[in-house]
Amino acid sequence: MAVSGRFVALLALGVVPVVLLGELAGRALETLLVWIALGIALLVLDLLSAASPRAVRLERSIPGRLRLGETAPSILYLTHTGRRMLRAVVRDAWQPSAGASTTRSRVDVPPGERRAVTVQLTPFRRGERRTERVTIRSWGPLGLAARQATLLSPGRIRVLPPFNSRKHLPSRLARLRELDGRTSVMIRGQGTEFDSLREYVRGDDVRSIDWRATARHSDVMVRTWRPERDRRVVVVIDTGRTQAARIDDEPRLDTAFESALLLAALATRAGDRVDLVLYDRRLRGRVHGASGPALLAGMVDAMAPVEPELIEMDWTAVPGLVRQVTTQRSLVVLCTSIDSPGSARELMAMVPELTKNHLVVVSSVTDPDVLAASLERGDREQVYRAASAERALLDTARVTSVLHRYGADVVTGSPAELPPALADRYLALKAAGRL
Amino acid sequence: MTAAPLAPSAAETPRVRTRLRRSVFWVVVVVAAVVFAVFTMLLTASGTPDGERYSLGNAGAEGSRAVAEVLRQQGVEVIAASSLDEARSAVAGGAATVLFTDPYGYLDDTGLAAVAGLGRSLVLVEPGSQELDVLAPGIEPAGAAEDAEEVAAACTLPAAERAGTVSRPTTTYRAVDDTTVEDSCFPSYDDAYGLVRLDTGPSTVTVLGTGDALTNGTITQAGNAALALGLLGENPTLVWYVPGPDDLAEGPSDTLGSLTPGWVTPVMLLGALVVVAAGVWRGRRFGPVVVENMPVTVRASETMEGRARLYARQGAHTRALDSLRIGTLARLSERLALPRQTDVVEVSRAVAAVTGRHVDEVHRILVGELPRSESELVAASDRLLLLEQEVARATLP
Numbered sequence: 111m112a113v114s115g116r117f118v119a120l121l122a123l124g125v126v127p128v129v130l131l132g133e134l135a136g137r138a139l140e141t142l143l144v145w146i147a148l149g150i151a152l153l154v155l156d157l158l159s160a161a162s163p164r165a166v167r168l169e170r171s172i173p174g175r176l177r178l179g180e181t182a183p184s185i186l187y188l189t190h191t192g193r194r195m196l197r198a199v200v201r202d203a204w205q206p207s208a209g210a211s212t213t214r215s216r217v218d219v220p221p222g223e224r225r226a227v228t229v230q231l232t233p234f235r236r237g238e239r240r241t242e243r244v245t246i247r248s249w250g251p252l253g254l255a256a257r258q259a260t261l262l263s264p265g266r267i268r269v270l271p272p273f274n275s276r277k278h279l280p281s282r283l284a285r286l287r288e289l290d291g292r293t294s295v296m297i298r299g300q301g302t303e304f305d306s307l308r309e310y311v312r313g314d315d316v317r318s319i320d321w322r323a324t325a326r327h328s329d330v331m332v333r334t335w336r337p338e339r340d341r342r343v344v345v346v347i348d349t350g351r352t353q354a355a356r357i358d359d360e361p362r363l364d365t366a367f368e369s370a371l372l373l374a375a376l377a378t379r380a381g382d383r384v385d386l387v388l389y390d391r392r393l394r395g396r397v398h399g400a401s402g403p404a405l406l407a408g409m410v411d412a413m414a415p416v417e418p419e420l421i422e423m424d425w426t427a428v429p430g431l432v433r434q435v436t437t438q439r440s441l442v443v444l445c446t447s448i449d450s451p452g453s454a455r456e457l458m459a460m461v462p463e464l465t466k467n468h469l470v471v472v473s474s475v476t477d478p479d480v481l482a483a484s485l486e487r488g489d490r491e492q493v494y495r496a497a498s499a500e501r502a503l504l505d506t507a508r509v510t511s512v513l514h515r516y517g518a519d520v521v522t523g524s525p526a527e528l529p530p531a532l533a534d535r536y537l538a539l540k541a542a543g544r545l
Numbered sequence: 546m547t548a549a550p551l552a553p554s555a556a557e558t559p560r561v562r563t564r565l566r567r568s569v570f571w572v573v574v575v576v577a578a579v580v581f582a583v584f585t586m587l588l589t590a591s592g593t594p595d596g597e598r599y600s601l602g603n604a605g606a607e608g609s610r611a612v613a614e615v616l617r618q619q620g621v622e623v624i625a626a627s628s629l630d631e632a633r634s635a636v637a638g639g640a641a642t643v644l645f646t647d648p649y650g651y652l653d654d655t656g657l658a659a660v661a662g663l664g665r666s667l668v669l670v671e672p673g674s675q676e677l678d679v680l681a682p683g684i685e686p687a688g689a690a691e692d693a694e695e696v697a698a699a700c701t702l703p704a705a706e707r708a709g710t711v712s713r714p715t716t717t718y719r720a721v722d723d724t725t726v727e728d729s730c731f732p733s734y735d736d737a738y739g740l741v742r743l744d745t746g747p748s749t750v751t752v753l754g755t756g757d758a759l760t761n762g763t764i765t766q767a768g769n770a771a772l773a774l775g776l777l778g779e780n781p782t783l784v785w786y787v788p789g790p791d792d793l794a795e796g797p798s799d800t801l802g803s804l805t806p807g808w809v810t811p812v813m814l815l816g817a818l819v820v821v822a823a824g825v826w827r828g829r830r831f832g833p834v835v836v837e838n839m840p841v842t843v844r845a846s847e848t849m850e851g852r853a854r855l856y857a858r859q860g861a862h863t864r865a866l867d868s869l870r871i872g873t874l875a876r877l878s879e880r881l882a883l884p885r886q887t888d889v890v891e892v893s894r895a896v897a898a899v900t901g902r903h904v905d906e907v908h909r910i911l912v913g914e915l916p917r918s919e920s921e922l923v924a925a926s927d928r929l930l931l932l933e934q935e936v937a938r939a940t941l942p
Contacts, residue, residue, distance in 0.1 A: 112829040118822045132808025142811040168554040191553050205837040245832025259558040260832045355845035479846045487926045490919050497865035498853035500872035
C-alpha cells in the first residue's frame with residue numbers, strides 16, 4: 111500500500127474546518143476526529159476500488175545486444191487480466207548502469223487490454239545489464255491510495271565493447287590494399303607470395319615485368335605479388351588484476367579490447383585467421399575459427415561480460431593455450447601491461463617458449479600522465495614526481511629491452527594511440543613478410 | 546471461441562493475507578507483552594509509595610502509614626484530606642482530632658484561619674511561624690533542640706507521660722511572655738519545648754515539634770509510638786490534613802492553557818498526523834533496491850604518485866636525481882642516435898660536441914655533481930631539462 115501527496119494534502123486541509131468550527135462552535139476536537147475518520151474512510155474506499163497490481167502479465171521486447179554508447183528502446187508490455195481499470199505507475203528496475211531514461215512511467219490499462227511502456231536504455235558500462243523486477247503501483251480512482259506489488263520479469267541486454275578504434279580501420283585497409291597491389295595506383299604488390307600475371311599498363315614498375323611470360327604472350331606481362339594469406343593471428347588478452355587500472359579513465363582491459371578488435375578487423379580482411387583467447391587463471395572467453403563479420407561479432411560477444419579479475423595472470427599456461435589454437439607458426443599478440451620487472455617476471459620467463467615457434471608482439475598501454483609528469487619540474491613536489499615518473503618509465507624500458515632480447519616485439523601507446531599502433535605494427539610485419 | 550485467459554506474471558510481493566499469517570507470531574508476542582505490561586502496572590500502581598513526608602499512603606521511611614494503620618486497628622477512623630473542603634466534610638461527622646501540617650505552605654492566612662475552626666482538637670506538626678501566628682497565637686519557634694538522642698517528657702500530659710522519652714524534636718517552641726499554656730513537654734534549652742499544648746478558646750492546639758514521632762522510619766524509636774497514638778487517638782475520628790495543590794488560593798490568573806483557543810491542540814494533533822502521513826507518502830519504497838556490482842576505480846598512476854610521495858617524505862634527493870638523469874641519458878642517446886647502452890662519458894662527449902659546452906660541464910650535469918639539498922635537486926633537474934632542450938634544438942633537422 112502507498113498513500114499519495116493528495117491524501118496528505120487532504121488531511122492538512124482539515125485545518126480549515128477545525129479552526130472554523132473551533133472558533134464558531136467550540137467543537138474543534140470533534141471536528142478533527144470526524145475529519146480524520148472521513149480521510150481514512152476515503153483512503154480505504156480508494157484502496158478497495160484500485161485494480162489489483164498482480165493481475166498483470168508482463169512481456170518484454172529488448173534488443174539482445176547493444177554497443178556501448180548507443181541507445182536502444184526496451185519495451186515492456188503490460189497485459190491487464192483483472193476486471194477493474196488499472197491506473198498504474200510502473201517502475202522497471204534496470205540496474206543503474208543500464209542508463210534507463212526514466213524508471214517510472216504512468217500507464218492506464220483498461221481490463222483485458224495491453225499497453226507498452228518504453229524506456230530508452232543508454233548503458234554506460236560494458237557487460238550484461240539486467241532487470242529482474244517490475245514494481246506496479248495501482249492507484250485508486252481518487253488518487254489517494256495505491257496497491258503495490260513487485261512482479262518478476264527478468265530481462266537483460268548485453269552491452270558490447272564500443273570499438274571506437276574502428277575509425278582507424280579505413281586508413282589501415284587502404285594501406286593493406288596498397289600492400290596487396292590492389293590499389294588504384296598501380297604499384298607492384300609488396301608481398302612475397304606470387305599472385306598472378308597480368309598485362310603491363312603504364313605506371314607499373316618495370317622491375318616486375320616477367321620476361322618469360324612476355325615471351326610466351328604477345329604482350330608485356332608483369333607479375334603481381336601479394337602478401338601471404340591464411341596466416342594465423344592469436345590474440346591473448348590478459349584479464350588479470352593489472353588490467354583493472356584505469357588510464358585516461360579507461361581500464362587497460364578495454365584498451366586491449368579496442369586494439370584486439372581493430373587488429374582482428376584488419377587481419378580478417380587481409381585474409382588471415384584470427385583467434386581470441388581471454389585468460390587470467392581460467393579461460394574467460396575464446397573465439398576460434400571464425401572469420402569476416404562473424405569473427406568481430408563473436409569477439410565483441412566474448413568480450414562483453416569480461417571484467418578484470420583481482421587475480422594474477424598465469425602466464426605459464428599461455429604457450430599451452432596457443433598450442434591448442436594452432437601448432438602452425440603464427441603471430442601471437444599478448445595484450446597485457448609491462449609496468450615493472452617484478453610484475454612482468456612470469457611474462458618474461460614465458461616469452462622465450464613462445465618465440466621459439468611464433469612471432470610474438472606484446473602490446474601494453476602506457477600512461478600519458480606519467481610521460482607528462484616526467485617533464486614537469488616546477489617545484490620540489492613536481493621534481494620528485496618527475497623522478498618517480500622517470501623511474502616508472504625506466505621500469506617499462508627494462509621490461510621492453512628484456513622482451514626484445516627474447517625476440518618479442520613490443521608495442522606501447524596511450525589508450526588512444528595503442529590500437530592504431532598495433533594495427534600499424536601488424537601491417538609492417540605483413541609488409542616485411544615476417545608473418 | 547475465446548482465447549484462454551493469460552496467466553499474470555509471478556509476483557514477488559507477498560499478499561496481505563500471507564504477510565499477516567507470517568507476522569501473526571510477532572503480533573501475538575507484542576499484544577501479550579502490552580497486556581502483561583498494563584496488568585503489572587495496574588497491580589503495582591495501588592501500592593506505589595507516593596514519597597511524600599507524613600503521607601498516609603507512603604509506606605517508606607518518610608511516610609506515616611504505620612501510625613494510621615495502628616490507629617485504624619484501635620478503632621479510630623482515620624480520614625486523609627488533601628484540601629480544606631475535604632477536611633471540612635471529614636470533620637463534620639463529630640468529635641475529631643485534626644492533624645495539620647503544611648510543609649509546602651499551600652495555605653495562606655485565610656486558609657489557616659479556616660483550619661483553626663476545624664475541630665476541637667488540633668495537632669500542628671512542626672508548624673512554621675506563619676501557621677503559629679494564626680493557629681497558636683503566643684507560641685513561637687525556638688530553633689533546634691539540644692543535642693541529645695532522646696528527650697524526656699517532664700510534664701503531666703498523659704500522652705507524653707506514657708511515652709516517657711521521644712526522639713529529639715526537629716524544632717522546639719516556646720510561649721511568648723504572658724501566654725498561658727496548658728502544658729509544655731520535652732524541654733530542651735531553658736524554655737523551649739518539643740511539645741506545647743494551649744487552649745485557644747474554640748479548640749485545643751497541640752504544637753508538636755517531634756515530627757519523627759509520626760513517620761514510619763522512626764516511630765519505633767523510644768516512646769515515639771506511644772506519643773503519636775496518645776496524641777492522635779484522643780477522639781474517635783482523626784482527620785489527617787496535609788494541604789495539597791487544591792488549596793491554593795484560586796484567583797483569576799490567566800494560564801497559557803486558558804488563553805489559547807480551543808482549536809490549537811486539535812490543529813497541533815492534525816499537524817503531527819500530517820507529518821506522519823507525509824512520511825509514509827515519501828518513505829514508501831517503490832520496489833526493492835536494485836543491486837549491481839560496480840568495478841573499483843584504480844588509477845594507473847597511483848603507484849607513481851605513491852613513489853613520488855615516498856621520495857619527498859624521505860628527502861631522497863640523490864635517488865630522485867639518479868632517476869631523472871637516467872631518463873635524460875636515455876633520451877639524449879636516442880636523440881643523438883647512440884646505442885642504448887652507451888657509456889655516460891661517450892654521451893657527454895657527444896652532447897658537448899653538439900651543444901658547444903665543455904665536456905666536463907656536461908659530464909658534471911649528467912653524473913658528476915651530488916645534490917646536497919632539495920633546492921640543489923631542483924636546480925640540477927632544471928639544468929638537465931635545459932641540456933635536453935639545447936640538444937633538441939641543435940639536432941633539429
